[in-house]
Amino acid sequence: MTTFIRRRLLGLSCLLSLTLAAGLAQAQPKPMPITVSYTATPEFGAIFIAKEEGFFARRGLDVTLQLIPVSPNVPAAVMSKSVQIGGTTPPVLLQAIDSGLDLVAVAGGGVYEKSSRGVGLVARNGVTVNAPADLVGKKVGVPGFNATIHLLVRKWLMDHGVDPKKVTFVEVAIPQMPDVLKGGSVDVVATAEPFVGRIVQGQIGTAVPAFSNDLANGFSSVLYVSTRQWAVANPEIVKAFRDALQEAVSFGNANKDKGYEDIGKYFKVPPPVLRATPWPNWVATLKDDHLRFWVDTMRSQDMLKKQPMLGSAILP
Numbered sequence: 001m002t003t004f005i006r007r008r009l010l011g012l013s014c015l016l017s018l019t020l021a022a023g024l025a026q027a028q029p030k031p032m033p034i035t036v037s038y039t040a041t042p043e044f045g046a047i048f049i050a051k052e053e054g055f056f057a058r059r060g061l062d063v064t065l066q067l068i069p070v071s072p073n074v075p076a077a078v079m080s081k082s083v084q085i086g087g088t089t090p091p092v093l094l095q096a097i098d099s100g101l102d103l104v105a106v107a108g109g110g111v112y113e114k115s116s117r118g119v120g121l122v123a124r125n126g127v128t129v130n131a132p133a134d135l136v137g138k139k140v141g142v143p144g145f146n147a148t149i150h151l152l153v154r155k156w157l158m159d160h161g162v163d164p165k166k167v168t169f170v171e172v173a174i175p176q177m178p179d180v181l182k183g184g185s186v187d188v189v190a191t192a193e194p195f196v197g198r199i200v201q202g203q204i205g206t207a208v209p210a211f212s213n214d215l216a217n218g219f220s221s222v223l224y225v226s227t228r229q230w231a232v233a234n235p236e237i238v239k240a241f242r243d244a245l246q247e248a249v250s251f252g253n254a255n256k257d258k259g260y261e262d263i264g265k266y267f268k269v270p271p272p273v274l275r276a277t278p279w280p281n282w283v284a285t286l287k288d289d290h291l292r293f294w295v296d297t298m299r300s301q302d303m304l305k306k307q308p309m310l311g312s313a314i315l316p
Helices: 003-027 040-050 071-079 090-098 146-159 173-182 196-203 210-214 228-233 235-253 256-264 269-275 290-299
Strands: 032-038 063-068 083-088 103-111 121-122 138-141 166-173 188-192 204-207 220-227
Touching: 003 228, 032 040, 032 220, 032 235, 032 256, 040 103, 040 220, 040 235, 040 256, 063 235, 071 083, 071 090, 071 103, 071 220, 083 090, 083 103, 090 103, 090 220, 090 290, 103 235, 121 146, 121 173, 121 196, 138 228, 138 290, 146 188, 146 210, 146 290, 173 188, 173 228, 188 196, 188 220, 196 204, 196 220, 220 228, 220 290, 235 256, 256 269
Parallel strands: 032 063, 032 083, 138 166, 138 188
Antiparallel strands: 083 220, 103 220, 121 188, 121 204
């Protein structure tokens, strides 16, 4: 074989290799960019793990996580398409649907367990709260009007014969609650871990055990929503998102030290406070039963005009 032929064959071989490489590169699907919102609570921890451990990326999702401090703002963010999937609470979803927004739950986030004491009332130093009646005439900071914790406090009052209208509720973002409580702008805050522990350990206030002891079990604490139009048009993204969440739940439950490390990247609290936080009961699959508690609670507080069809509120 002449030198000329060898060179031609070598050139053709290189050209073929480059062509094949280019073809493979084009065959690889581009990551699907989506923005997912969350609020500052460990109940959303599974998405932090899915992001940090590469479970989203492995399924072709390029996920940007965006903090929305107040959960009632999530429906507007989803409807405006600034986020594709919004992490919020069941009451926010149910009220949005009741007002005519075509939103749907695409995945579960967590189911509350009373033993975890993940939600709590904290009274600032000098203020004594031992029973619901002690809140009368006081200012109570809640992370969102008509959102999860606000409804739970009102339910606690009503269950014990106390009129919620005799309590002044003030909307305060969870991360700001320690400073607001310390400054005396409110008498009590209703918040979630790790901020309950942070406030108590910082000697800013005292937890109210009576509230935590009276909470129910088995209701959905947080979930993920999108517009129905987007969810129906992007079933592959929804499935990938759900599968990544489920893997994150399994990974986190089996590797809590690494889970706390991943969550800690999104929480501006000292590591000892975060690790003292009860491990959330994450549940990626949302069921009708998880929402019934909220339907009953909201209807008792005249927050829903009509009976919601739970089957329609959850994407199959």
